[in-house]
Amino acid sequence: MKNVNNSNTRLILLHPYIQKQGSSNRLWLLAFISFLTTAFVVTLIYTREYSTTAVASAATTTFSPTTTAYSNAPLPSTVINTLLHYASKSNDSFRMSYPELKPISDVLRKCSSPCNFLVFGLTHETFLWKALNHNGRTVFIDENRYYAAYVEQKHPEIDAYDVQYTTKMSEMQELMASTREQVRNECRPVQNLLFSECKLAINDLPNHAYEVDWDVILVDGPREEWPNGPGRMSAIFTAGVLARSKKGGNPKTHVFVHDFCGEVERAYSEEFLCRENLVESTEKLGHFVLERMDPSSFQFCGNRTQRLHHPAH
The missing domain is CATH 3.40.50 (Rossmann fold)
Structure with a gap:
């Protein structure tokens, strides 16, 4: 298994002589290729999910405080x-x-x-x-x-x-x-x-x-x-x-x-x-x-003698 990935091994696997072998060898070859394909797909999905999560996390960490501060800021x-x-x-x-x-x-x-x-x-x-x-x-x-x-x-x-x-x-x-x-x-x-x-x-x-x-x-x-x-x-x-x-x-x-x-x-x-x-x-x-008034208060105004006058024009 150590030589599965070198170029000589791949050349032997694709040699026409292999194609002439019995059905058991062909099945073994198909199973091996399927295993490699599955491993590749799983690795690809995991890598993409990890990258997406990392980017989202970084974006949240980087921009969330700024966005929150902006939304809470007073109007200019x-x-x-x-x-x-x-x-x-x-x-x-x-x-x-x-x-x-x-x-x-x-x-x-x-x-x-x-x-x-x-x-x-x-x-x-x-x-x-x-x-x-x-x-x-x-x-x-x-x-x-x-x-x-x-x-x-x-x-x-x-x-x-x-x-x-x-x-x-x-x-x-x-x-x-x-x-x-x-x-x-x-x-x-x-x-x-x-x-x-x-x-x-x-x-x-x-x-x-x-x-x-x-x-x-x-x-x-x-x-x-x-x-x-x-x-x-x-x-x-x-x-x-x-x-x-x-x-x-x-x-x-x-x-x-x-x-x-x-x-x-x-x-x-x-x-x-x-x-x-x-x-x-x-x-x-x-x-x-x-x-604010004390609950025991029973008078709206302190000085009842004052009156509201129309402002001067």
Whole structure:
């Protein structure tokens, strides 16, 4: 067997004399050739599998950390500015202008990753908020169940839920009065809204929504502004309670109220977000920063004598 691979042996195996031997010799030859062929094929497969595995392993080792780091990296400033530029270039009065978009974008940009962003309202800016909160959790709340389902079906990356508002804008004064009466009970500023019976509380969100420590909350819905429309009373009250009831994360929550010039938005922001927490405002956007409160607290605002005034033009 030592000489099987040298040239003389191969010459003898192929010599015509061998072909004249009996059937047993031919069978032996065929078996030997089959053995060599099988060994060659097995060796070839093993070598290719080993090479593929080695290359894949090397690629994972080499590129995986870079890819992960890239996917977790914040959006570059040029990308953010481009998104804001094109999102604000419209004559549609329902779209936010650049001065309204920029403060929200700045807060999201500085928010520690992952950033928890809750938005009341599915609007023209929905995809912008999702993009700007890169690597974070963005959840949208809308009053139209059919539209929320449509958006989620067409855009699975959008996390949207519908709520059934029971309030009416025409009842804004009565609702505020009843909430003041229940401020030490069902309408207290620190509570689990899932079990609340306060008329302004939104308690039909998915359970996990009440367990999230929201870093940023934007009130830009509901959209209906006629007397029988739900108004934004419940959204503003709920935002104030969620911010004050945080159990972990950053103790501060940024709350933005769009259409800040509206009667409901102004009055309910004053009542439940409070003048002392207003850090900046324009005619159309109010920016509040609320801090986590002790569960024994029963007062939304520290200074009830202050009032929210329209900014000077």
